[in-house]
Amino acid sequence: INVSSPFRLDYVVWALRRRAHNEVDRFDAGCHRRVLCLASESAEVTVRQDPAASRPSLIAELRGPAGTAGRAAIAEVGPVLERTLGLTVDLAGFYRVAASDARLNALAARSRGMRPPCFPTVFEAVVNAVACQQLSLDVGIHLLSRLARRFGPAVPGPVTRYGFPAPAQLADVEPTELRALGFSTAKARTITSVAGQVAAEALDLEALRDADDDRAMGILLGLPGIGRWSAEYVMLRGLARYHVLPGDDVGARNNLRRRFGLAEDAGYDAVARLSRRWQPYAGLVYFHLLLDALAARGYVGEAG
Known part of the structure; x- marks a missing residue:
């Protein structure tokens, strides 16, 4: 390829x-x-x-x-x-915007060649958002890994590997089964409810890829257990709306404070004001900030 x-x-x-x-x-x-x-x-x-x-x-x-x-x-x-x-x-436009902002330009140079990822399905993005609500990312990823091992598709080999469950694989799961994996009752009900609607073709999440922002946000916010942070997270990571920077994201705010001087008490509106200068690429800044934080943990190296 x-x-x-x-x-x-x-x-x-x-x-x-x-x-x-x-x-x-x-x-x-x-x-x-x-x-x-x-x-x-x-x-x-x-x-x-x-x-x-x-x-x-x-x-x-x-x-x-x-x-x-x-x-x-x-x-x-x-x-x-x-x-x-x-x-x-195509990142050419993003790199042009970054060139006019010294701090963003340095951030982009450190992770040059990063392309914004997107979950294979919108359903997977929704479940990722739900799993990580009001928890550390470490705990949220543990929950998602357990979900895959318990209900996901398996490919046997020397080590059996598991993928992310499709809606049909979670549609008939009882919320108590997800509670046993560590999900809260509310999160378990949200996941099984959305899975059931998608599996029954009562909800077409993939169709949101072709919807405008207002319609997509409206449908996402209408789902049980989905608030503004979760909806914006899905917009970015599930619908590839790379102008969306989830303004309620705690990790993103911390990274913006560290690299761009965002005030300690800054809220959603302050994040929106700061990110306006980077449009329509604010979501790409989110990913570069994430990589910057991962590099600080020693997971990834700088571009050579």
Whole structure:
């Protein structure tokens, strides 16, 4: 898979996985691994960046439950990777905006080649948002990994790997089963309710990709247990609305304080005012701030 320059797979994957204990999105030995719940079958995709290529190039391998994945799965996986890894996102405009802001320019240079990731499905983005509500990201990722191990599609091998559950795999789950994994009662009810609606085709979350911002936000806010932070999180990470910077995001606010001098008592409106200067790329600033924080933890290195 040829990709325009600059591109760094490690940056994209870390912006997607967020924490080292994420079992849905794994990254080791330079390879991104994820089990995908495709229409034809569940399969594990392994993606690595070719270090010998003269321009950014990715090599993807697909493994199904019986070994070699079928032709239908191979045909399906390309568009999924394109969306998930932001392969067609043009960053030229963002880099032009960054060049006019010294602090943002330095931040962008440190993670040059990062493309904004997007969850494969809007449903996965919704469940990620719900899992991480009012919890540390560390705890939220643990909950999501447990959810995948318990209900997600499995691809056997030397080590069985699990993917993120599809709505149909959670639609008939009792909230008490999610409570046993550590989810609160309210979160368990939200997840099973949304899963049931999507599985019954009473709710089409994927159609939100074509909706305008107001309609998408309105539908998301109408879901049980979804408030402003969760809706904006889904807009950015599930609908690829890269102008959206979730203004209630505690981690983002902390990062904005550290790198851009946001006041300690700054609220949602202050974040919105600060981020106006970066539009329509405020969401890309969010991802670069995340990578900056991950680099401080030693997870990712700076661009060479």
